[in-house]
Amino acid sequence: MSSNDHLCGCHGSMQSCVSIVPIFNHLQPPQMETIMKAVRTRTFKKGESIYRAGDFSDTLYIVHKGKIKTYRLAESGKEYLVSVLHPGDFSGEYALFSESIHESYAETLEPSEICTIQRKDLQGILEKYPEVALKILGEFSRKLEQSEKQTAYFATERVESRIALYLADLQRQQGERLVKLPMSRKDLAAHLGTTPETVSRKLADLESGGYIRQHSPKKLEILDLDGLLA
Amino acid sequence: MSSNDHLCGCHGSMQSCVSIVPIFNHLQPPQMETIMKAVRTRTFKKGESIYRAGDFSDTLYIVHKGKIKTYRLAESGKEYLVSVLHPGDFSGEYALFSESIHESYAETLEPSEICTIQRKDLQGILEKYPEVALKILGEFSRKLEQSEKQTAYFATERVESRIALYLADLQRQQGERLVKLPMSRKDLAAHLGTTPETVSRKLADLESGGYIRQHSPKKLEILDLDGLLA
DNA sequence: TCTCATTCTTGACTGCCATCAATTTCTTTT
DNA sequence: AAAAGAAATTGATGGCAGTCAAGAATGAGA
Incomplete structure (x- = not known):
């Protein structure tokens, strides 16, 4: 102490x-x-x-x-x-x-x-x-x-959806297309009940799907909010 | 109405x-x-x-x-x-x-x-x-x-543990070795984020492991509470 | 600005659990 | 009590995501 x-x-x-x-x-x-x-x-x-x-x-x-x-x-x-x-x-x-x-x-x-x-x-x-x-x-x-x-x-969503919902929520809180992740992949994984590796992979998938863009590990741009939640 | x-x-x-x-x-x-x-x-x-x-x-x-x-x-x-x-x-x-x-x-x-x-x-x-x-x-x-x-x-436990924890909680609430499930397999699955089939299977596993005994679908006997939670 | 530790990403493999399907068991109704 | 319907079990299969491992990128500190 x-x-x-x-x-x-x-x-x-x-x-x-x-x-x-x-x-x-x-x-x-x-x-x-x-x-x-x-x-x-x-x-x-x-x-x-x-x-x-x-x-x-x-x-x-x-x-x-x-x-x-x-x-x-x-x-x-x-x-x-x-x-x-x-x-x-x-x-x-x-x-x-x-x-x-x-x-x-x-x-x-x-x-x-x-x-x-x-x-x-x-x-x-x-x-x-x-x-x-x-x-x-x-x-x-x-x-x-x-x-x-x-x-x-x-209980009802798979990992990719949980990540997408998290990003959408962050976007709503911060009010900008460019959102700042307040934590590391490890912490994000611990928050979403998955692993850092899976977070990486799913973010990569979301990026290649055209829903987001990763400028740096903690700076993400939301390109298609509706697509993300669909 | x-x-x-x-x-x-x-x-x-x-x-x-x-x-x-x-x-x-x-x-x-x-x-x-x-x-x-x-x-x-x-x-x-x-x-x-x-x-x-x-x-x-x-x-x-x-x-x-x-x-x-x-x-x-x-x-x-x-x-x-x-x-x-x-x-x-x-x-x-x-x-x-x-x-x-x-x-x-x-x-x-x-x-x-x-x-x-x-x-x-x-x-x-x-x-x-x-x-x-x-x-x-x-x-x-x-x-x-x-x-x-x-x-x-x-976020942290697999299905079998979640079921075990649920049963332990029920046992604590009801205070008897013989616990009564308050719902169907389908509802239990919906509460634990899994499927009725998996609930059946895991309960069967817990039974063959000697942790519980299934008297009828809704009447279970807790044989080894500590083992259940280990 | 450079360096080094940390964090992140990507790959290969494994295993848990969801799904689909077929019986069996339980419960409810007549 | 018998029969019909609903619920539960069991089996076979496939896919999502966890684990282990190696390499790349990031950023904190000198």
């Missing part, structure tokens, strides 16, 4: 995480102030671990700067990459209301700043500001829908 | 759904009374549709009696069975806080009674009783964890 803990004294020039998170950013400034008091900021180097499976879980983690990935490990050692979190995204949610042991791992993909709120502080916040609970409910239901859809893809 | 709508006047001999649902059953009787006023009960025959993908979604469905399945259909027509809901379980949650169009289907597996609450009524309840929101948050985080775990199984 070489990370750097300190109270967040960033009420001045520095922008607090609180104001960029969907679950808090609708609040009035004075309310935000209250929440900021419960927030601590930690900085991490690239590739550092934030939490691991088996760790006691009583903290909500909000990404302020950087990029973190959460993943699970099967007994076989095979990895499933759950998500890549960008600034404003949060994790650690489950344990806040029920279980208290992490089943997944979280580590930074880049140097990052993470804001944390302790469970007991969050519970106080929820009691004081019930509208935050409603925001979190909305966020949870979105994640649940997303997770269910992802599972459905695994 | 041949189902039978009526207001739930069941304050007497008949037990209301409200008192059996985890998200409400912690409330005091007078508060429950308030909620019951917003509840309607509908009865369905076996195999009847409750909602379909594309339907407008503004209702929470709580199973009172019977058994219902929720599923998604891929464009190919391939089905992913999301869940089988038993009395006390609920569905339709997503739309209550964000989206408003169903992406999945729900239909009864047996003659069933379903209690419904309209979105606007539920929102009133959440404002009046914030502790209900916290209950739902807990329920959501449990479902989210479960869904994530399920996805991880798809």
